[in-house]
Amino acid sequence: MTLARPVPTPDGPKKAGMVRLVDNENGQELALLPILTGTVGADVIDVRTLHGQTGLFTYDPGYTATASCESKITYIDGDEGELRYRGVPIEQLAEQSDFLEVCHLLLYGDLPTGSEKAAFEKAITYHTMLHEQINFLFRGFRRDAHPMALMVGVVGALSAFYSDSSDVDDPEQRAIASYRLIAKMPTIAAIAYKWSIGQPFIYPRNDLGYAENFLHMMFAVPCEPYRVNPVLARAMDLILILHADHEQNASTSTVRLAGSSGANPFACISAGIACLWGPAHGGANEAVLEMLEEIDTYDRIPEFLERVKDRDDPSRLMGFGHRVYKNYDPRAKILRETCHRVLDELGAHNDPHLKIAMELEKIALDDPYFVKRNLYPNVDFYSGIILRAMGIPRRLFTAVFAVARTIGWIAQWSEMHTDPSQKIGRPRQIYSGETQRDYVPVDRRG
Ligand code: SDX
Numbered sequence: 001m002t003l004a005r006p007v008p009t010p011d012g013p014k015k016a017g018m019v020r021l022v023d024n025e026n027g028q029e030l031a032l033l034p035i036l037t038g039t040v041g042a043d044v045i046d047v048r049t050l051h052g053q054t055g056l057f058t059y060d061p062g063y064t065a066t067a068s069c070e071s072k073i074t075y076i077d078g079d080e081g082e083l084r085y086r087g088v089p090i091e092q093l094a095e096q097s098d099f100l101e102v103c104h105l106l107l108y109g110d111l112p113t114g115s116e117k118a119a120f121e122k123a124i125t126y127h128t129m130l131h132e133q134i135n136f137l138f139r140g141f142r143r144d145a146h147p148m149a150l151m152v153g154v155v156g157a158l159s160a161f162y163s164d165s166s167d168v169d170d171p172e173q174r175a176i177a178s179y180r181l182i183a184k185m186p187t188i189a190a191i192a193y194k195w196s197i198g199q200p201f202i203y204p205r206n207d208l209g210y211a212e213n214f215l216h217m218m219f220a221v222p223c224e225p226y227r228v229n230p231v232l233a234r235a236m237d238l239i240l241i242l243h244a245d246h247e248q249n250a251s252t253s254t255v256r257l258a259g260s261s262g263a264n265p266f267a268c269i270s271a272g273i274a275c276l277w278g279p280a281h282g283g284a285n286e287a288v289l290e291m292l293e294e295i296d297t298y299d300r301i302p303e304f305l306e307r308v309k310d311r312d313d314p315s316r317l318m319g320f321g322h323r324v325y326k327n328y329d330p331r332a333k334i335l336r337e338t339c340h341r342v343l344d345e346l347g348a349h350n351d352p353h354l355k356i357a358m359e360l361e362k363i364a365l366d367d368p369y370f371v372k373r374n375l376y377p378n379v380d381f382y383s384g385i386i387l388r389a390m391g392i393p394r395r396l397f398t399a400v401f402a403v404a405r406t407i408g409w410i411a412q413w414s415e416m417h418t419d420p421s422q423k424i425g426r427p428r429q430i431y432s433g434e435t436q437r438d439y440v441p442v443d444r445r446g
Helices: 050-054 090-096 099-108 114-125 132-138 147-160 171-197 210-219 230-242 250-260 265-276 284-295 298-309 330-345 352-366 368-372 379-389 394-417
Strands: 014-022 029-037 074-077 082-085
Touching: 029 050, 082 090, 082 099, 082 330, 090 230, 090 330, 099 114, 099 210, 099 230, 099 394, 114 171, 114 210, 132 147, 132 171, 147 171, 147 265, 147 394, 171 210, 171 265, 171 394, 210 230, 230 330, 230 379, 230 394, 250 265, 250 394, 265 394, 284 298, 284 352, 284 379, 284 394, 298 352, 298 368, 330 379, 352 368, 352 379, 379 394
Parallel strands: none
Antiparallel strands: 014 029, 074 082
């Protein structure tokens, strides 16, 4: 099938041909379906009329080959290991940009001018404080509760305090909710940490940058001034940039699905946080550290890798593999360099777990089991080592990921609300349960 590829314009997918569905037994045409093409990447078969033409559904558990929406925000080429935010390669953003500038790019589609950047930074800065009463919510949790439980609970409860920005049909209220969520996530994550260690909550400061403010809220105490190490502030800013958005990953799809019902933005982001918590997704950075600590010494690496290859053993090489990247995750490459810079700055370059991670990576990249399955390090493989070196406890790693990914969730949620084809998400199924049968009274069962 040769597709005429019209020169796509950024205003949306273009029809690029038709595909015919034919019954393989009798050659009868079942359906004629349009092919749509975007600006770059895979074309799609538009199956919206498939059921109407044939009575058939498509079947794709895990959505491995299903485009759930049209988006202009992030593009990933899994084979080439490329990631672009609004067309800008992640390597250039990592090198030259900062997180709030990337937030503006993801949300509005372009890098801000000087005055736009200053206005955006000011608007975010002046939304970093929480309603004072929200502090009582934290005190309702056990001190040893997982920080992600607090993040899910507190973020979901924000609609009870900010009802003036919960109407999803009002663009102005969507914008205010977006700013509030971007601004308040670091404050919430830092308080979750302070609550767990019994220290006083630290208020945000308007004279600090976004990443610096987050680290200050995490590690300052009221008894003395605290200066954030600029190398660590820059490393945190970079970690936030690299985790900001990633196309239609599990948590972003969760946010879109929740948003498609008209749920308020705080509830949608809370749903995204809950999904990100899973070890197969954002919880992997915490699981990588657990894995490195379980391996503990060089000589135990081969034994661990044998367990990972054993189909009867549930062990996985955490921080490796990706649904889309069948090449090196470009974010892992950048974080690998950052890892060395942070550990050198902290005089921790002999970190035993970093050494094990480097050796694990070297062995796995040559091991046929992993090579055959295109299992390369992903964004989570090095992030945990950097975060731990910065003094962030392992159970807060995924909360840091959630702080970063909030802009991606918000940008995708906002895009969904301005998409004219948007409707409530409602997948179908293939049913393989009981056919119809009658009710049996209890005295005639068994
Ligand atoms: C993130 O989607 C995103 O964009 C996510 C993310 C983002 O920014 O939002 O990039 C962030 O979630 C990164 C991924 C973090 N997760 C982990 O590091 C956990 C470990 N990795 C996996 O569990 C797994 O690789 C996934 C979940 C990431 C991807 O799984 P897939 O694409 O569904 O692949 P699969 O489970 O079908 O595995 C294919 C094969 C299987 O072997 P066979 O059955 O063919 O013999 O590869 C094997 C799997 O057993 N495999 C692994 C493995 N990952 C896949 N074997 C060992 N270790 C692994 N990590």
